[in-house]
Amino acid sequence: MTPRPKALVTGASGGIGAALALAFAERGYDLVLLARRSDRLEEVAAGTARFGASVETLVADLSTPGGLAGAAERAAAGDMDLLISNAGAAGYAPLRDVSAAEVDALWRLNSTAPVTLAHAVLPSLLAKGGGSIVTIASLLAFSSGVTAAALPARTLYVAAKSATVAFTRTLATELVGTGVQATVVCPGQVATEWSGGANRNRPDAMSAEDVATATAVAVARGEAVCVPGLSGPEALDRLQQAERALLTQGSQSSLAHRYAKSL
Structure with missing residues (x-):
């Protein structure tokens, strides 16, 4: 019998993480589920039983150096086929109101952890010649230039998720031809406990559940960017075109006229 592939899912105790665990268990994966709450992890693990998944639970807080180091050690063990970095926290507040300790913890959780875990799991995936690295970001990653009363104070969160999007997209291009792929998932509003529900x-x-389904389909298709609510790829195509134009037009040997000294 062919062994089941194995997926490590962080932030797996509820919401999108729990839905991802169920979605990939249904698709034939064994699981390593990581979160801070052991009781909730056990509930999610029990829910995957009907799909025949073997489940290991790991209690860790990725916002702490020790928690992230322990998770990275497990990711590097060599038995993973899929990493899903889903753990995160909103921390919505004006930057001036965020303490230095909170800045450190939120940045580690939302931005550093996906990079650290990808770096840990990547050698074994490359050695196998296959597998996937998935990061869960947010549509808010594209909101840095948008001013709207309905949007939360989000400077630190948007910076972290923008970094995650850039990291995963660039990693995807780096991995072309290796058999390993990278996908970043950018959902909009999701009906979970996130940000106090x-x-x-x-x-x-x-x-x-729909976010998890979109993620599974995107991984199967090898998509680098998954926006679960986006009906067509045109907006992403325009984004790439704008990036190319900025790189091409902005890389010049002479100073742009609009910046020339005029005073």
Whole structure:
């Protein structure tokens, strides 16, 4: 019998993480589920039993150096086929109101952890010649230039998720031809406990199960960017075109006229 592939899912105790665990268990994966709450992890693990998945649970807080180091050690063990970095926290607040300790913890959780875990798992995936690295970001990663009253104070969160998007997209190009792929998932509003459950009853909020389904389909297709609510690729195509134009037009040997000294 062919052994089942194995997936490490962080932030797996609820919401999108729990839905991802169930979605990939249904698709034939064994699981390593990581989160801070052991009781919730056990509940999710029990829910995967109907799919025949073998489940290991790992209690760790990725916002701490020790928690992240322990998770990286498990990711580097050599038995993973899929890494899903889902753990995160909103930390919505003006930057001036965030303490130095919170800046450190939130940045480690939302931005450093996906890079550290990808770096840990990558050697074994490359040695196998296959596998996937998935990061869960947010549509807010593309909101840095948008001003709207409905958007939360989000400077630190957007910076971290923008970094995750850039990291994963660039990694995807780096991995072309290796058999290993990278996918970043950017959901919009999702009806979970996130941010105190603020989106749970929003009519425009997607279910965690639909986000997980989109993620599984994107991984199967080898997509570098997955936006679960985006009906077509045109917006992403325009984004890439704008990036190329900026690189081409902005890389010049002479100073742009609009910056020439005029005073």
